[in-house]
Structures are given as C-alpha cells and as structure tokens.
Amino acid sequence: MVSNNSSDTTGSSVQLRQLKPSFSSRIKEFFVRHLQVFFYSLGLLSRSPFATLMTASALGIALALPTGLYVILDHARQLSGDMNSINQISLFMKKETSSQSIKNIQKKLNAYPEIAQVKHINRAAALQEFQENSGFGDALKALKNNPLPDLLVVHPSLTHSDPQQINTLLLKLKKIKQVDLVQLDIQWLQRLYAIINIAQRGVLIIGSLLALAVLLIVGNTIRLDIENRRSQIVVMKLIGGTDSFIRRPFLYTGFWYGLLGSLIAILLVNISLIIINDPLTRLSSLYDNNLFSLGLMGINISGTLLFSGCLLGLFGARIAVGKHLKDIEPK
Amino acid sequence: MILFDQVSKRYQGGNEALSNVNFHLHPGEMAFLTGHSGAGKSTLLKLIALIERSSTGNVIIGGKNLNKVGRHTLPYLRRNMGIIFQDYQLLNDRTVFDNVALPLIISGFSSREVNKRVHAALDKVGLLRFEKKYPITLSGGEQQRVSIARAVVNKPALLLADEPTGNLDPDLSREIMDLFMAFNQVGVTVLIATHDIPLITQLNKPILQLSHGQLEYKNTGHTEQTPAGIQHG
Numbered sequence: 001m002v003s004n005n006s007s008d009t010t011g012s013s014v015q016l017r018q019l020k021p022s023f024s025s026r027i028k029e030f031f032v033r034h035l036q037v038f039f040y041s042l043g044l045l046s047r048s049p050f051a052t053l054m055t056a057s058a059l060g061i062a063l064a065l066p067t068g069l070y071v072i073l074d075h076a077r078q079l080s081g082d083m084n085s086i087n088q089i090s091l092f093m094k095k096e097t098s099s100q101s102i103k104n105i106q107k108k109l110n111a112y113p114e115i116a117q118v119k120h121i122n123r124a125a126a127l128q129e130f131q132e133n134s135g136f137g138d139a140l141k142a143l144k145n146n147p148l149p150d151l152l153v154v155h156p157s158l159t160h161s162d163p164q165q166i167n168t169l170l171l172k173l174k175k176i177k178q179v180d181l182v183q184l185d186i187q188w189l190q191r192l193y194a195i196i197n198i199a200q201r202g203v204l205i206i207g208s209l210l211a212l213a214v215l216l217i218v219g220n221t222i223r224l225d226i227e228n229r230r231s232q233i234v235v236m237k238l239i240g241g242t243d244s245f246i247r248r249p250f251l252y253t254g255f256w257y258g259l260l261g262s263l264i265a266i267l268l269v270n271i272s273l274i275i276i277n278d279p280l281t282r283l284s285s286l287y288d289n290n291l292f293s294l295g296l297m298g299i300n301i302s303g304t305l306l307f308s309g310c311l312l313g314l315f316g317a318r319i320a321v322g323k324h325l326k327d328i329e330p331k
Numbered sequence: 332m333i334l335f336d337q338v339s340k341r342y343q344g345g346n347e348a349l350s351n352v353n354f355h356l357h358p359g360e361m362a363f364l365t366g367h368s369g370a371g372k373s374t375l376l377k378l379i380a381l382i383e384r385s386s387t388g389n390v391i392i393g394g395k396n397l398n399k400v401g402r403h404t405l406p407y408l409r410r411n412m413g414i415i416f417q418d419y420q421l422l423n424d425r426t427v428f429d430n431v432a433l434p435l436i437i438s439g440f441s442s443r444e445v446n447k448r449v450h451a452a453l454d455k456v457g458l459l460r461f462e463k464k465y466p467i468t469l470s471g472g473e474q475q476r477v478s479i480a481r482a483v484v485n486k487p488a489l490l491l492a493d494e495p496t497g498n499l500d501p502d503l504s505r506e507i508m509d510l511f512m513a514f515n516q517v518g519v520t521v522l523i524a525t526h527d528i529p530l531i532t533q534l535n536k537p538i539l540q541l542s543h544g545q546l547e548y549k550n551t552g553h554t555e556q557t558p559a560g561i562q563h564g
Contacts, residue, residue, distance in 0.1 A: 026439040033436065235420050238380070239434045239481070240410035243403075330382045 034248070041252035052260070055221050059261025059309070062214050064268040066207035067297075067305050071269060073199050074301075075294050089166075091152040091173060092181040101178060102150055109152070114160035114169050121151040149180060163190055211312060214261065218254050218316030225250065226324045233328045243325065250321045251314055258313020262306045270296050332358040332489055332520040333379060338388035340374050340544075348374040350544045351388070358488065361511070361521040363531045366541035372524040375541065376493050379522070380414055381405050393488060410438055413482025417494035419474045421466040421481075427453070428462040431481045438485060452480040456510060472503035479510055483519070490514060492523040496530070504530055 021029070045052045093102055102120060109118045126148045131137040154173065156166055166184065173182050226233065236246050273294050281293050297305075333356040340349040348371045356362055364372050377383040378390050381397055390397045393411065400408055421430050431452055435445045453459045456476040466474050475495060482490060490511065496504035504527060512534065515521045525531060531538065540547045 021438060021440045021444065025441050025444075029439040029441055032442070033439070231420075232422055232424075235422060236433070236437070237406070238382075238409065238414055238420065239437065240406045240408075241437045242406045245406075245437055330380075 037248045038252050041249045042256055044249070045253065045256055052257075055217065056257060056260035056264055058217055059214055059257060059313075060264025060268055062210045062217065063262055063265035063305060063309055064272075066203055066210050067265055067301065068269045068272055069199075069203045069206065071273065071297060071301060072294070073196065073203055076199075077196055088184075089154040089156065089170065089173065090181075090183045091154060091176075091179050092183070093150040093152065094178055094180045095149055097150065097178045099150070102152070105176060105178060106152060109154060109173075112169075114157055114165065115154055116157035117155040119153040119155075121153060123148045123150045126151060163193070211308075214258075214309075214312045215316040215319065218257050218313050219320040221257065222250050222254055222317045222320040223324055225253065226320065226328070230328055233325065234330050237328070238330050246325060247318075247321050250325075251317050254313040254315075254317020254320075255310055256313070257317075258310040259306065261313065262309025265305060265309065266297060266302050273297070332356055332360070332393060333522065334389075334391040335375075335378075336389040336391065338378065338385045338390055340371075340378060340383065341386045347544055349378075349385075349541075352544075352546045354539060354546060354548075356520060356522060358520055359515070359518050360537075361515040362523075362537045362539055363534075364522060364524040364539045364541065365526055365528060365531070367526070370541040371544045372526075372541055373493055376414075376491050376522070376524055379489075379491055380412065381408065406437075410434065410485065411487050412489040412491055413479075413485075413487040415475070415478050415482050415490070415492035415495045417497040419466070419471075419478040421474060421478055423465060423467045426463050426465060427458065427469070427477050430466060430477060431462075431484050434481060434485045448484055449480075452484040453477075455483070455513075456480045471498050472506065475499065475503075475507055476510070479507070483514060488520060490519055490521045492521075492525075494525055495523060496525060496527055501530070508534060 093105075099122075106118050106120055109115055123146055127140070127146045130148065131140050154169075156169060160166070160169065170182055170184060173179060233246055273296055277293050277295070284293075333354075335352050335354050338349060338352045339347065341347045352371075352375065364375060366372050374383060378385055378397070379392060381400065385398070392408070395408065397408075422433070425433075428449055431449045432445050435448055440448070449462070450459065453462055456479055458473060458476055458480065461469060461473065461477075466477055469477065475498075479495075492511065495511075496507050499507065508523075508530060511521050511523060523531075537548070
C-alpha cells in the first residue's frame with residue numbers, strides 16, 4: 001500500500017522552499033529586470049531593422065493620416081476665428097440723414113461695449129472711390145446725383161464676435177431709425193462653422209478607425225512574434241516563468257512599435273506641412289497681405305500623438321499576448 | 332517527495348496511459364522509471380511536472396496536492412523542480428551562461444547571485460569554459476550537461492529527467508548518470524525515465540517498471556535490502 005507519512009511530506013515541503021531570493025532583492029530586481037527587458041526588446045527589434053521599419057512605417061502612416069487632418073482642421077478653425085474678428089457690419093444710412101446726425105449715431109455706437117470701432121464712409125468719398133476702382137468711371141460721371149448713401153462700417157469687438165451675439169447686435173442696429181439697411185453676410189460664417197463641425201466628426205471617425213488599425217497591426221505583428229518564439233515560450237513555462245514574465249518582452253515590443261510608429265507619423269505630417277506651406281502662403285498672399293501659413297506640428301499635438309501611439313502599441317500587444325500565450329503550453 | 336495515490340490518466344479518445352498507479356518516492360531517494368515505448372513513462376513525468384493533469388487520483392509533490400494547484404501558482408511549483416529532456420530544450424539564441432541563468436532571473440535573483448550560482452552550476456557539470464558559447468555549437472553530451480546545469484542552478488529538491496541519455500553514446504550516458512548520482516548524494520530526489528536497462532542495472536537503484544500503464548516494482552537484484560521509500564500498491 002501507499003505509505004502516507006505526514007511528518008515526511010511536511011518535511012519535504014520545507015525542503016521545497018529552500019532557495020528563494022529575499023523580498024527586498026526581488027523588488028529591486030523587478031525594476032532592474034524591467035529595464036533590461038525594455039532594452040532587450042529594443043535590441044530584438046534592431047536585429048531585424050527592415051521588418052521593424054516596415055511595421056513601424058505602416059503604423060506611422062495609419063497615425064499620420066488622422067493627425068494631419070486634425071492639424072489642418074485646427075488651423076481652419078483658427079483661421080475662421082480670425083475672420084470672425086474682421087467681421088464688419090455695413091449700415092447704409094437713409095439719404096436724407098444729415099452729416100451731423102450721422103456723427104451723433106457714430107458717437108453713440110462707439111460707446112457700445114459690443115462694438116470695437118465705427119468708421120464713417122462719406123457718400124462723396126465713396127462715389128469717388130467707386131469711380132476710380134470699378135471701371136464704370138465715365139458712366140457714373142453721367143449721373144446727376146450721387147446714388148450712394150452714407151455708410152457706417154461697424155466692427156464688432158472680439159468679445160462679442162460669435163454668430164449669436166452678432167445677430168443680437170444686428171437687431172439692435174436695425175432699430176436705429178436713420179438706418180436704411182443693415183448688411184452682414186453672416187451665413188457663410190455659419191456654414192463654415194457647420195462644415196468644420198462635420199469635418200471634426202469625420203476626423204474623429206477616421207481617427208478611431210485608424211487607431212483600430214494600429215491595434216490590429218501591432219496585435220498581428222506580436223502574434224507572429226509569439227508564433228516564432230513558441231519553443232522559447234515553452235521552455236520559459238517549463239522552468240517556472242510566470243505569465244507576466246513571459247508577457248513582458250512582448251509588451252515592450254508593442255511599446256517600441258507604438259513609439260517608432262508615432263515618430264514616423266510626426267515626421268510624415270511635418271514633411272507634408274512643409275510641402276503644403278509654400279503654395280498656401282502664395283495663395284493667401286493673393287487674397288490680402290495677411291499671410292497665412294500652417295507652420296509645423298505643435299508640441300501639444302506631437303506629445304499627444306507620441307503618448308497615444310505608445311499606448312496603442314502596448315494595448316495591441318497586450319491583446320495579442322492575452323489571446324495567444326495561453327494556447328502555448330508544454331506538451 | 333513524490334506520492335502517487337491511485338492515479339489514472341486517460342487521454343481524449345479513451346486511451347488510458349496510466350491506470351491506478353501508486354508509489355511513493357521519499358525525499359533524497361533516486362529511482363528509475365522504465366518500460367517499453369508508450370508504456371506511460373512520459374505521461375507519469377508530465378503529471379509530476381504539471382504538464383498534464385491526472386484524470387483520477389492524487390499526485391502529491393512535496394506535500395502539495397497537484398489537483399489543487401491553479402494556473403497562477405503552477406509556475407512557482409515548477410521552480411522547485413529541475414526538469415531535463417531528451418532534446419535538451421535549450422534556447423539557441425542565448426549563450427550557455429544565459430540559458431543556465433534563466434531560472435534564477437525568473438525567480439528574481441540579483442545579478443551577483445546569478446553570476447555566482449551559474450558559475451557554480453556550470454563548474455559542477457564541467458562546462459565552465461563554454462559559458463560564452465551558444466548551445467548549438469556544443470556536442471549532444473555537452474548540451475545535455477548545460478540543460479542539467481540549468482535544472483540544478485536554483486537547487487531544486489527534485490530532479491526529473493525524461494530519457495536524458497536517449498541521444499547519447501554509452502560513455503556519455505554513463506557520465507550523465509554519474510552526474511545525477513552525484514546530485515542525489517547531496518540530498519536531491521531524482522526520478523529518471525529511461526529504457527537504457529543495461530546502464531541502470533549497474534547503478535544499484537530502485538526501478539519502477541511501467542507496462543501498459545500499470546506499475547510494477549522491480550528490484551535490480553544488486554542490493555539485498557529493499558529500498559525503504561519505494562512502496563507500491
């Protein structure tokens with residue numbers, strides 16, 4: 001029969017625990033080993049630079065697309081903000097209004113907090129400018145009376161420049177009885193805002209899809225990596241490697257892929273911006289003297305991209321490792 | 332140290348690899364496990380190393396019932412046994428030193444400790460001069476000694492070997508067996524599966540013979556006293 005000696009079995013379990021590192025040594029070693037695996041996984045990647053670069057470039061392109069769109073959209077929003085501040089409202093005065101009462105109105109409007117500046121364009125001066133610039137000079141000279149009214153150009157102040165506030169101001173201006181017509185082409189501004197809103201959603205959708213693509217690319221790369229190192233994983237498991245120990249190099253590999261991918265994305269976006277900037281500046285100089293340029297990626301956007309790239313890499317690796325490491329067991 | 336209590340192992344498809352196996356190997360003992368191919372030798376070792384689980388019965392190692400060992404505690408249990416394979420299972424992209432160091436690194440020893448212990452283990456198997464070489468450049472016997480160094484480097488209480496001399500010529504096989512004997516002499520429990528009967532009959536150790544999944548105890552005949560530890564039901 002089987003002998004079942006309890007003192008014997010407890011004795012041997014004491015024996016089983018004979019060689020263990022101390023707790024403090026294990027804590028210290030934990031960090032040292034993390035650092036080692038951190039660079040070991042980078043070393044593994046550098047051993048096959050071409051394959052690494054191909055994967056990282058695929059990630060870079062996937063990350064560059066939404067980032068580039070975001071940068072352009074961000075500038076468009078800033079630009080529309082600038083346009084907002086140069087909004088102007090034209091008040092066409094009734095013809096019989098005397099220049100004295102126009103001056104009074106101008107003074108009154110200047111006192112409004114929502115108005116930054118009011119400019120008076122004299123009807124005579126306006127006619128002269130029109131004659132000089134329109135090419136209808138001779139035709140206009142034939143007119144006996146000046147057909148143009150006096151004009152007050154109102155610049156809303158920066159603090160009161162969103163479409164809602166401007167609407168309120170318009171209503172107020174219409175109530176002035178010497179005013180014949182109030183004109184502001186505000187619709188194009190509202191349309192621009194709406195378009196930017198749609199574009200923002202679009203970038204969000206494209207960004208989410210491409211983030212998913214990054215997860216899949218990293219996940220698939222790590223899956224192949226796990227497959228290639230199957231025999232190593234079996235050996236690790238046989239000599240008592242825990243799941244987290246075996247997982248670690250793969251997670252760091254994912255991290256490095258994410259980091260390299262986002263660095264490549266930053267490079268790609270900046271190169272594209274440089275390519276676009278030149279003709280864009282030329283285009284904006286054709287419109288006015290206010291030169292518009294996209295510049296390079298800001299530090300905030302670059303930082304966010306790096307951070308989310310690394311996070312996506314880690315996360316993609318974690319998914320692949322969680323799914324495939326369990327399947328590999330010693331046989 | 333190793334206690335099998337009415338252990339059976341049935342694989343999917345109804346093939347019974349082990350049926351109602353009972354034995355007890357006490358701490359510090361050494362035994363051989365023999366039997367024809369397919370008799371269940373590997374299965375029995377796999378049950379001890381938790382590569383497989385028993386269908387019925389209890390396997391108790393060092394006082395721990397393996398039926399109660401979950402997925403997360405399993406690695407810690409394996410750290411207390413050294414396992415040696417016929418095909419060595421070395422990592423060919425790492426040096427001999429790194430291969431032997433792996434169990435210590437997994438357990439979280441400091442670099443100084445790792446250095447000291449790896450050198451001691453390599454010295455014991457006579458391979459200190461090869462520490463910077465890659466396993467693939469070594470002969471079969473040398474690779475097997477590297478794998479033994481790896482198995483003993485964290486001083487496990489139990490050594491398991493599955494056909495450790497299967498790929499080696501008689502002289503090398505004898506050397507490897509002498510190594511196992513030496514470890515046993517300093518108190519390590521050793522269980523070796525082999526079908527090299529001529530070799531093990533010279534060694535004067537108890538033999539467990541498996542036949543169609545059933546265990547028979549067989550004395551070598553060289554010793555007068557029955558080894559006290561091995562009992563079978």
